[in-house]
Each structure stands twice: as structure tokens, then as C-alpha cells.
Amino acid sequence: MNYLKMAWRNTLRNRARSLITMASVFLAIFLALITRSMQIGSYDNMINNIVGAFTGNIQVHKSGYWDEKIIDNVFSYNDRLVNYIKSIDNVSAIAPRVETFALASYGNKTKGVMVNGIDPDAEDKFSKLKSKLVKGEYLNNDQEGVLLGSSLAENLKLSVGDSIVILGQGYHGSSAAGLYAVIGIVKFPSPDLDKRLMYMPIKYAQEYCSLDNQITTLALKLEDDKNNHQVKEQILSRFNNSDIEVMDWRELTPELAQQIEADNGQGIIMLAILYLIVAFGIFGTLIMMINERVREFGVMLAIGMRHYKIVTLVFFETLIIGFVGVVVGVLFSLPIIAYFHNNPYQYTGEMAKIMEQYGMEPVMPFAFESGFFLSQAITVFIIIVIMLIIPVISIARLKTIKALRA
Amino acid sequence: MESVIKVKDLYKIYDETSVEVRAINGVDIEINEGEFTAVVGPSGSGKTTLLNMIGGLDKPTSGNIMIGGQNLALMSSSKLIDFRMHNIGFIFQAYNLIPVLTAIENVEFVMHLQGISYRERRARAKELLEAVGLGDRLNSRPAKLSGGQQQRVAVARALASRPRFILADEPTANLDSKSTENLLDIMYQLNIKEKATFIFSSHDQRVVNKARRVINVEDGKIMSDITK
Numbered sequence: 001m002n003y004l005k006m007a008w009r010n011t012l013r014n015r016a017r018s019l020i021t022m023a024s025v026f027l028a029i030f031l032a033l034i035t036r037s038m039q040i041g042s043y044d045n046m047i048n049n050i051v052g053a054f055t056g057n058i059q060v061h062k063s064g065y066w067d068e069k070i071i072d073n074v075f076s077y078n079d080r081l082v083n084y085i086k087s088i089d090n091v092s093a094i095a096p097r098v099e100t101f102a103l104a105s106y107g108n109k110t111k112g113v114m115v116n117g118i119d120p121d122a123e124d125k126f127s128k129l130k131s132k133l134v135k136g137e138y139l140n141n142d143q144e145g146v147l148l149g150s151s152l153a154e155n156l157k158l159s160v161g162d163s164i165v166i167l168g169q170g171y172h173g174s175s176a177a178g179l180y181a182v183i184g185i186v187k188f189p190s191p192d193l194d195k196r197l198m199y200m201p202i203k204y205a206q207e208y209c210s211l212d213n214q215i216t217t218l219a220l221k222l223e224d225d226k227n228n229h230q231v232k233e234q235i236l237s238r239f240n241n242s243d244i245e246v247m248d249w250r251e252l253t254p255e256l257a258q259q260i261e262a263d264n265g266q267g268i269i270m271l272a273i274l275y276l277i278v279a280f281g282i283f284g285t286l287i288m289m290i291n292e293r294v295r296e297f298g299v300m301l302a303i304g305m306r307h308y309k310i311v312t313l314v315f316f317e318t319l320i321i322g323f324v325g326v327v328v329g330v331l332f333s334l335p336i337i338a339y340f341h342n343n344p345y346q347y348t349g350e351m352a353k354i355m356e357q358y359g360m361e362p363v364m365p366f367a368f369e370s371g372f373f374l375s376q377a378i379t380v381f382i383i384i385v386i387m388l389i390i391p392v393i394s395i396a397r398l399k400t401i402k403a404l405r406a
Numbered sequence: 407m408e409s410v411i412k413v414k415d416l417y418k419i420y421d422e423t424s425v426e427v428r429a430i431n432g433v434d435i436e437i438n439e440g441e442f443t444a445v446v447g448p449s450g451s452g453k454t455t456l457l458n459m460i461g462g463l464d465k466p467t468s469g470n471i472m473i474g475g476q477n478l479a480l481m482s483s484s485k486l487i488d489f490r491m492h493n494i495g496f497i498f499q500a501y502n503l504i505p506v507l508t509a510i511e512n513v514e515f516v517m518h519l520q521g522i523s524y525r526e527r528r529a530r531a532k533e534l535l536e537a538v539g540l541g542d543r544l545n546s547r548p549a550k551l552s553g554g555q556q557q558r559v560a561v562a563r564a565l566a567s568r569p570r571f572i573l574a575d576e577p578t579a580n581l582d583s584k585s586t587e588n589l590l591d592i593m594y595q596l597n598i599k600e601k602a603t604f605i606f607s608s609h610d611q612r613v614v615n616k617a618r619r620v621i622n623v624e625d626g627k628i629m630s631d632i633t634k
Contacts, residue, residue: 301487
């Protein structure tokens with residue numbers, strides 16, 4: 001008779017109580033997995049939409065550019081830099097950009113715009129810009145023309161085939177001006193971006209700003225954002241730290257990072273409360289389990305079972321309860337999470353509109369991370385160990401004669 | 407015959423309240439191998455306290471309890487647990503079998519603690535349960551057995567580890583007369599067959615009649631010690 005078998009039988013001894021405790025563990029694991037998977041899935045969606053659509057996981061600029069976004073803060077875009085950054089394992093795509101502010105005019109209308117000089121192919125790979133085209137053609141490197149956000153085009157009352165005048169400041173105080181044919185209209189989910197973005201091939205943007213082969217921004221997309229600090233360090237260690245600045249999306253879009261952090265904090269607090277309730281449930285079961293078996297433990301001590309072996313037995317009993325609860329919780333939540341991971345929940349109505357306004361796809365995909373299942377199981381295990389402390393002390397203090405008289 | 411237990415100048419004084427209670431008040435006894443001894447006396451006479459101290463379940467206030475050259479009064483509680491496992495078998499008034507174990511598993515349990523192999527302990531447990539007339543109830547849990555049957559399992563359990571002696575505290579107190587007779591016969595047979603030393607505490611005249619030595623305890627003192 002091994003202790004595990006004996007523990008299993010003891011678990012079945014008071015089936016109702018064991019089932020209630022298992023059910024509480026199951027419910028906690030189930031709710032924790034579902035809610036956290038929803039939360040993390042939503043964060044991933046937000047990050048993918050906002051970061052993936054434009055910002056990138058990391059951006060490289062000339063030192064000081066982010067604080068003072070002027071066209072003088074440019075750096076040389078050369079093969080040495082590109083080859084090195086492309087050679088970093090985690091980097092999946094790069095997009096060089098010349099970003100500058102200008103006044104755009106058509107007829108008697110004038111609007112402030114953000115001119116983006118891009119490599120059309122690289123940008124499409126990076127942010128799927130081509131897929132946002134709603135009218136006209138996509139850019140190519142050798143065609144002098146621009147793409148406009150649909151709201152911007154509407155505000156300026158122009159369309160494909162018209163020409164737009166832009167006026168701004170070039171490199172080192174030179175004036176920048178140009179007349180460009182509108183070859184396409186793109187639509188961005190974010191109204192803010194849609195009413196101010198203008199794209200043109202990078203070489204024409206450099207020409208417009210009187211730049212040589214220089215850029216303001218090199219955006220990087222990573223396969224795994226969790227290791228972005230390693231990529232940052234690799235870039236900074238290769239290039240002179242004082243010449244360039246390397247920023248991740250948390251620094252580039254601090255509002256988004258703070259929003260996720262605050263929401264995540266709330267999620268963790270909810271989980272903590274959930275687990276606290278489960279912990280007290282387990283503790284109550286343990287105390288009852290021990291109090292009603294003091295005499296039995298006394299007999300075990302009398303016939304030669306050491307205290308630590310009784311503790312082992314009780315530990316196994318608690319572990320079985322926790323294990324069954326965790327396994328059933330995972331088994332029930334797994335298909336739900338897998339389903340919504342592959343078929344994200346689609347928001348409709350006002351919620352969908354709000355999300356679209358913020359530049360996000362109106363969906364809620366569930367995150368599917370094996371590590372999360374494991375971490376919940378470990379959390380329950382840690383709770384069990386903590387809740388066992390007092391029962392273990394009371395078992396260790398049991399006096400045989402007193403226990404026998406209980 | 408060799409002495410199994412030597413008790414010398416034993417005292418157990420409870421002074422938890424303002425009134426000092428001398429549960430054992432200067433007891434000297436020797437129990438020899440193979441004895442079938444009854445410790446008798448009225449309630450509160452100190453017989454259970456005496457048995458608890460001989461069994462290493464309780465510590466004396468003063469005095470020595472020598473078993474196999476070792477003084478139980480000087481042992482730590484963890485050493486006492488190991489000592490009991492190897493040297494003493496217990497039969498309790500309320501049977502006290504482990505409820506989740508079957509009859510054979512209950513008998514095997516102490517041998518499992520001793521590290522005896524599965525084959526050896528299973529054979530011994532089966533042999534003992536057959537000896538106490540429960541060969542057909544090996545896989546029954548305590549709840550499925552009558553009081554008399556449970557106590558017979560407890561006897562088999564007490565003998566399983568081949569202890570130096572067996573302590574039985576009021577073993578027949580919860581049994582009807584038929585079960586009592588049956589249990590006493592079984593213990594008597596095992597005393598002869600297994601050469602096991604039995605020490606009982608009891609009120610029961612049938613136990614006293616069966617015993618070959620009767621120690622009468624009153625007010626924590628031995629009033630008479632008669633070998634038949």
C-alpha cells in the first residue's frame with residue numbers, strides 16, 4: 001500500500017467535501033484561464049493592430065529625434081546598418097521612413113499632413129499598406145506620386161489623378177515644396193491617421209527634404225516582442241550609443257503601454273482574489289480533514305508511523321484534490337480557448353465602431369500560451385503548499401497519547 | 407525465563423491542576439517472555455496509564471522502563487516511534503483500524519513501515535488473518551466488519567511485526583460475550599503458537615480467568631501479583 005494509493009482512498013472517503021474542494025479549484029482555474037486568455041489576447045490584438053500597423057515593435061532614430069521631430073534629426077540609411085539589423089534573429093521585417101510634417105494644398109483647401117517617405121515593398125511587408133488601398137494604385141519606387149488617407153482626400157476634396165502641393169521645411173533650413181500626383185487612396189481604421197497620412201516613395205521624400213540617403217525612422221517588426229530588449233541592446237552595442245536612439249513600442253506609444261499595464265493589473269488583482277477564495281477553501285478542507293482524523297493519526301504514530309510520513313500522506317491527499325481540479329479546469333477551458341484563438345469573437349455595433357476608431361480590428365482573439373496553463377497549475381501547487389503550513393505544524397506537534405484520546 | 411519488560415520505581419504524577427494526582431505511584435514489575443498477563447483494577451486505578459508507559463506512548467514522571475536493554479523513559483519521541491514499530495504491538499479498545507485500508511492492508515501496514523517486502527508481508531498478513539479466522543475477509547474494509555472481526559484484525563495487526571510483546575487495553579470492552587470468548591481463544595492460541603507475550607488491561611472477569619498471571623492495580627500501586 002503506497003501513500004499515493006492511500007491518499008487517493010482518503011480523498012474518496014468524504015466524497016462530497018473532496019468534490020466541493022475540487023470544484024472550487026476547477027472553477028478558479030477555469031475562470032483564470034478564460035479571463036486571462038481573453039485579456040492577453042486583447043492586449044496582443046491591440047499591440048498587433050497599433051504596433052504592427054504602423055509603429056513597429058522597435059524604432060531606430062537619430063539621437064534626440066523622438067523629443068524633437070525635425071527633419072534635421074536624420075541618420076544615414078546604409079547597407080552596413082540594414083545588413084546588421086536584418087541579421088538579428090528576432091527581426092522579421094524592417095521599414096525605412098522619412099517622416100516630416102507639411103502643409104498640403106489642393107484648390108483653396110489646405111491641411112497639415114504627415115509626409116511618409118517609404119520603401120513601398122518593405123512597407124507593405126511591414127504594415128500591409130497595400131491592403132488598405134481603396135482607390136487607385138499602390139506606390140512603386142520609380143513613380144513620383146502619393147497615397148493619401150481617405151479622410152484627408154475627402155477634406156481636401158481631391159481624388160486619384162489630381163495633384164497636390166505640399167510645402168514644408170527641408171534639411172538644414174532649406175525650404176521643401178513639391179507638386180505630386182495622387183495615385184491612390186488608402187483607408188486607415190484610425191480616423192486620426194486617416195486624416196493626416198500621406199505616403200510617397202522614399203527617394204522622392206528625400207529629394208523633397210533635400211536629404212541624401214538619410215532617414216528619420218527605421219521601424220522594426222519582431223517575431224517575438226517579449227525579447228525586444230535583447231534586440232535593442234544588440235543594436236545599441238553595435239552602433240555608437242550617442243548617435244542613435246532605439247525605442248520599443250512601450251516608449252513610442254506610452255498611452256497604450258499604460259492602458260495595458262493598468263488593465264493587466266486589474267486582471268491580476270481579480271485573479272488574486274479568486275485564488276484567495278480557493279486558498280481558504282483548501283485550508284478549510286485541510287483543517288476539517290485533520291481535525292476529524294486526529295485519533296487515526298494517533299494510531300499511526302502508536303504503531304510506528306513517523307510524523308513526516310503522515311504529513312506526506314496529507315500532502316498527497318491535498319495534491320490529488322488540487323491536481324484533479326487543475327486537470328479538469330484545463331480540460332474544460334482548453335477547447336474554449338482554442339476555439340476563440342482560431343475564431344476570434346467579433347464585436348458588433350457601437351463597440352466595433354469604437355475599436356475601429358482607435359485603429360483596432362473589432363475582434364477579441366484568445367491568447368493560447370502553454371506557459372499560462374503551466375503557470376496556473378504552479379500557482380495552485382504553491383497555494384496548496386502555503387495552505388499546508390499550519391496543518392503540517394499541527395501534525396508535527398501531535399502527541400501520540402493525546403491524539404489517541406481525541 | 408528471560409524478562410521482556412523491567413519496570414522499576416515508576417511514577418506518573420499529574421499536577422496540571424492545583425490537585426496533584428498520582429496515577430502511578432511507585433510500581434515495580436517484570437514481565438517475562440511468553441506471558442499471558444492481565445492488569446486489572448477499577449476505573450481510574452492507573453492500569454491504562456501503566457500500559458501506556460510500558461508501550462512508550464506516555465512518559466513517566468520518574469522511574470525506568472527497560473525493554474531489551476533500552477530505557478524508554480530516556481528516549482526521544484521520534485526514537486520511541488521507531489522503537490514501538492519494532493518492539494510493541496497494540497490492540498486498542500476501539501479497534502482503531504485504518505478505515506481506508508482493507509483487513510489485509512491493515513495487517514500489512516506496520517510491516518510496510520518496517521520496510522518488509524510486499525511478498526513477505528502479504529504472506530505473513532494472510533497467515534495471521536487465517537489464524538484469527540478471517541481468511542475469507544482479507545479484502546474487507548473495517549466498516550464492512552463486525553466489532554469482533556475488527557478486533558481480530560487488530561490482533562493480527564499487533565502480531566504482524568513480530569513484536570517483543572503485545573499491549574491490549576481493554577480489548578474486549580466493546581465486544582459481546584461470544585466475540586469476547588472467541589477473541590480470547592484466538593489470543594491464547596497465538597500466545598502459544600507465536601510465543602507472543604500478551605499484557606492486557608481489563609475489567610472483564612473472562613479475561614482475568616483466561617490470564618495465567620493477574621496483576622491487580624489500585625490507586626497507582628500494585629496490590630497483588632498472582633501467577634496461576
